[in-house]
Amino acid sequence: MKRKLVAMTLAAVMGLSVAACGSGGDDKTADDGKNTEDNADGGAADDGAADDGNADAADDGAADGGDAGAASGDVANKDKPLVWFNRQPSNSSTGELDMSALTFNDKTYYVGFDANQGADLQGTMVKDYIEANIDKIDRNGDGVIGYVLAIGDIGHNDSIARTRGIRKALGTAVEKDGNVNSDPIGTNTDGSASAVQDGTLEIGGKTYTVRELASQEMKNSAGATWDAATAGNAIGTWSSSFGEEIDIVASNNDGMGMSMFNAWSKDNNVPTFGYDANSDAVAAIAEGYGGTISQHADVQAYLTLRVLRNALDGVDIDTGIGTADEAGNVLSDDVFVYNEDQRSYYALNVAVTADNYQDFTDSTKIYEPVSKQLDAAKSPSKKVWLNIYNASDNFLSSTYQPLLQNYDDILNLEVEYIGGDGQTESNITNRLGNPGQYDAFAINMVKTDNAASYTALLNQ
């Protein structure tokens, strides 16, 4: 009991330290403070802390060498469990997977979600909405259904897939090199852009034109992508020059979608669609937000830590995933798939609309089928280094990290959360100066091409 409390307080403090990391310069201070504490871990000081309120079985976890809090010193960093999450090691131009990063060692995995399935779902959700609301969707009655699109990161495969999903469903897609072109078009009010085409939808015996009026990568001047503030500014610019033509607002994520909704579409009753099912976006469905997609972050956050746990315990990787563990944790195959060749776990997506949003109001709630505490005697406390590429990313900070913090206790993992600035890889890699202090690593890169900057540190 008491142990749990101590862990929860720790988690709260860690949450604060990550929040503090959001503002660049502060990181160092916050992080140095933690490292000082960590350095003390190897010795007697740690025993005091680890034993705090924990005179029983949990302590037996120390069977692995007497010090439950420190990394197991005899494993080389290059042989420790490693999980990439949310940003899959891949070529940011072609999307080709970086298999050397994904097979760094035999305990390496990726956890994300099925980007194509989710993208198709988002496109279909928007199309279904148009069909169901055709009597009021074409606001200026010109027979053209106009939409604008906020693009997150042109080099991120999730973002590319979502842009393609919208264009495919609405008939505005154009092929490029055998795939749907996902380039931003700038503005296209006259329908002349070459990266998209005007689509047509037949609804109730009438033919409507569908036009992508504008799209833009929402990158701020400092280089941060998926930038909500940039999206808020963009809708301001677009609406002031062709606002009456905008019938739908689509976004690669809810962070940008909500920024546009709050800045313009809510007041103008223009349905806005995002992705992630962050709590604020789900709540906004009651106020006219069109819908979002849950990428099952509750399943992903579990998988991210669970694969590390299993590798650390030396048990079958499927334990507590496709096969129930002793506590009864198990995932059914309607919420994830595992692709062995890609060493990747993919959570499945669910559309969240006015019909079902009541079931999704708290995005930080852990998934009940995998909510049972592991026995610390069999799965002793281990130290994990984990980074979030951008401490201010809406989805990762408001949904994913709180979920990780809920699961780390259940899985007996002591996780150090590092928050990056969203722009520079070195801001994060600089804080992986002493990998020997950790038993396992969970990495969320700034750029999907940059896996080698992390593996180089583990290879040293």
Ligand code: BGC
């Ligand atoms: C989420 C975005 C987020 C991005 C960060 C995506 O899967 O949908 O909201 O900004 O991950 O990498």
